[in-house]
Amino acid sequence: MSADAGSVSAAGVPLERSQRARRKRADAVAGSGEVLRDGAGWGSRAALALDHTWRDESGFIGWLRTNDHKRIGKRFVVTAFLFFCAAGILAAVMRMQLASPDNHVVGPDFYDQLFTMHGTTMMFIFAVPIMQGMGVYLVPLMVGTRNTAFPRMTACAYWLYLLGALSLWFGFAINTGADAGWFAYVPLAGPQYGIGKRADVWNNLINLTEAMGLMVAVDIATVILKMRAPGMSLRRMPLFVWASLVASMMIIFAMPSVMLAANLAQFDRTFSTHFFNPAEGGDVLIWQHLFWFFGHPEVYFIFIPALGFVSTIIPTFARRPMFGHSAVVLSLIATGFLAFGLWVHHMFATNLPELGKSFFTAMSFMIAIPTAAQIFCWIATLWTGRISLRVPLLFVLGFFAILVLGGLTGIMVGAVPFDLQVHDSYFVVAHLHYVLIGGAVFPLFGAFFYWFPKFTGRMLDERLGRWQFWLFFVGFNVAFFPMHMLGLQGMPRRIYTYGAETGWGTLNLIATIGAVVIAASVLLFVVNFVRSLAKGALAGDNPWGAGTLEWATHSPPPAFNFVALPVVASREPLWVREADEPTHVSGLSAQTREGLVTTVLDALPDVRYSYPSPTVWPFIAAVTVVIWLFWSNITPSGMYYGLIPPAIAFVAWYWPSRKETAEELLLQRRP
């Protein structure tokens, strides 16, 4: 073949002169006239070439430059989990302070930083990034492609996220931790009452984590819409992929609101603008509107991927496809839309018109209907299935109990008159932890147990998992159920102490004991993780006998994900194989990073796509952007001068490379 490779294309069509010349140049660059294509099985020369093409360089530089969505996804998950533990420790200190009346474990200033850091870390640094990180890892595997659509952007997003999180915690370490609450209401976080640089650190964090969220959301949404395996029409898409799509679209619409709010507040603090200054025509309440327009959908960015986890785990452990798959999809989409109409329920105690508030009560109740539909579909799946009660399903059952209780207290606080009593009290603290921990963290642990074999090739220990589950379940309820009563007994939020005459001491002590039990359960998970990483049972490709595509490749997957991209003919590709349908795609280059772009609705093959190669510029760009942000905090001229390094970094990022262009031209075909 090689002798003729210069004058005919691989399809046998004679080449034009200029193309021949181009091919000759490309040959010289590529080093060989032969173009290896995928489609052969494991162990073939094509598979070896794929590995060589997709594998990162070894060492620190390879780690820094990586484009591999699996490595980046794992980074997000591990980083977010470490911050989860850190914020949990802060909560433990808070609980020690509140365990008895008039306690002196910490003073008011430090306590204010504690609850602000706890909330900010959990919401911005743990919950949203970990769900996005799981999506970054799992979605390309589940839709049957080799990488996410914009891997350099996702790599940059990780560095922005890490630097932002570290900047917040570094601030905390030097007594500049945010202290105005995770929601940073003005005027308390404003220029007059937000003394020092603490609120500036918070505003910077928002910019960085929200930029990260937007970048990853765009990437995931693009992969889902444009790069699915051929045959994976929207009707055949797995439910976790639907959940990731809905969450990503929500992020794209909601994140700009909080970024805008934080930047307006930052302008007030640094440049003496008057956005939130009533004396000069500004409005204090507009902060709350902008923040909660983002803030309410945010809890759904956290909740909806978790629903995706549940919708994946239940069919696998009930040994049947999800009942009401279409209903669940429509429920997810409905929840995504409705979530944007609820934000005023965080503002019921303000002086907004009462009739307007009632509309938001109605919307808050309405969003319970799609969630209820999903719950009934899940129960129906379990009812008509045959159950294997392993640890992932155990966590899902815990999710049911805790989330449903939290959702029902959510209905309670959605009613304006009742909310006027319990808003900003411990009743809401109980509600939010029931829905966030029950609705997101329990499914997350279930997801960890479910996908750890795929990520690492080993199984987590079942017995430790059961111990962890029961400790977490019991500890959580002991810690948070009494808070409902405390709220009804008049205990407000965000108080660093209380008098003995209030009678709140006993329930607070019980809550503290529960917190200790929760800490023990998380420790148990860490032990399980570390031990299983080293000595866990080997997993094999598909230890759970699941039906989705990520289980169609090795555990852990090779750098190129699939030796040949799959073709999908049903909703559960691994459970149903049609006899006379194609099973995989062949013909993509094994010597360059090539992927397949398909149509949005029916996933018919459309164009071949060349992925960008690994590069260090996303990292550098992230560092320069963070420097710009902090420089502009220190002095206004930093806004302008600080833009120069990021500009250079982004130009270098996009600068085309001759070698890559030559390789792409080599692969081009006339239609």
Next chain:
Amino acid sequence: MKGGRGSVVFVAALAALAACQREARDFDAPTKSVTAPPVRMSAIQPGAISTRTTLEHNYEENAYALSEGKRLFGWYNCNGCHANGGGDKGPALMDNVWVYGSDPANIYATIAEGRPNGMPSFGGHIPDNEVWELVAYVRSLSGLASSGAAPSRADEMHVKEPESQTDRQTPVVAAPSGASERP
């Protein structure tokens, strides 16, 4: 990478030190009564010239103290004579002219002892640490305090640029004869 690591640690330590001074909230400052030692600037005033007293508190780098000083400037009605630093019956505080000296100890003495032509003596009326907070704020009015710690705009009508954006006005002392001499 060793030099790189070292410089990162150095910068972090600098930031930590600066932040410690700026962000400390000292709720336990002792509030003994004001006992202002006389500080004589020149031979025109009675009494022997004494050396400058040591500072009890250096609040110019502390954001909380400067913010408290700003609050007290309004609460104790310094605005009544000095406006927002622009001056009215009392001299302007945002310019570079300091009749009785711009050192913190001088300003402390001015507030505690009072001065001719209308500056009341607040010595027994304002606790010691609050006087030092006012001293730091008064210095910030002409840009002499750390701009990182100086207050930003107030949530009020906009009457002047905030202290954090005020350019430094290098002090010049005006002797009563009209001749200027640098301190």
Next chain:
Amino acid sequence: MIGGLHDVLMPAGAQAQAILALWHWLLPICTLVFVAIMAALWLAVRRAPRVAQDDTPDVSSLFEREPKVTRTVWIAVAVSTVLLLALLAASVFTDRAIARLPLANALHIELTGYQWWWAVRYDDADPSRIFTTANELHVPVGRPVIVSLAGADVIHSFWVPSLHGKKDLIPGRDATVSFRADRPGIYRGQCAEYCGYQHAHMVLYVVADAPDVYERWAAQQRKPAVAPVNDEQARGRDLFVAKSCAMCHAINGTSAQARNAPDLTHVASRMTIGAGTLENSVSARAAWILDPQQFKPGAKMPGENLAPEELAALNAYLGSLS
């Protein structure tokens, strides 16, 4: 110990009573739904046969409909929707009930929230009947009270659980809340919007008295401060004016008229000092005056280094201001 009822489930006024009525709808219906869902889940898990993980999955549902299960799920969704609508109706009706409190002959109070205390001003059409106090409201039983809320610095929130839900005091925005105490008693409230270091110590007491008791209290509050009856109290008053107290606190009838801090004209008639931080006793007042920061770190009140006999005189004077 300072008492005071502060329980959402123990209402003493019309508004809190209406909200409790809503709770009596919410709690049973939500509990019913929770029990039903948990029962269904438990039954589902119990009756499903247990299989090994590698059991062949049943994919028939990809090709055939499941009419019975579909019908059951639809019914469950319909029942949930109906229940939600019922709760929505209950919520809207409660809103209306709260808004329809009869306001004839209402008492008008202007409440201003500061970091970290409450300024209370009783309004009246006749200016000579207006008076100011702090941190403690007295209201007549059975008479509606209209409270205008103003935030002076940051956002605070007025919340007395046994009387009504809360309302935020937002700088630049005027808000009003109306309630009526239907039983005499002491009702405790607390600021319910995070407002800085001492948000935890911003307590408000509402004392509901029989109308004649209230009128006696109000008449006393309108009077200027009680004159000193002995030398110690007179010395105390002089110290009040000479030291730093008068820079921030007012005592009507003396030359102390500053409005930065709570009005102390009738401080001895209040149950607590420091907005609920300490009980209002001689020893507590003495310790507070010497060093408020040990009880309420970050509060705007500085300590005052007084000699013991000066402190005793000042304390005696303040203790006489009933």
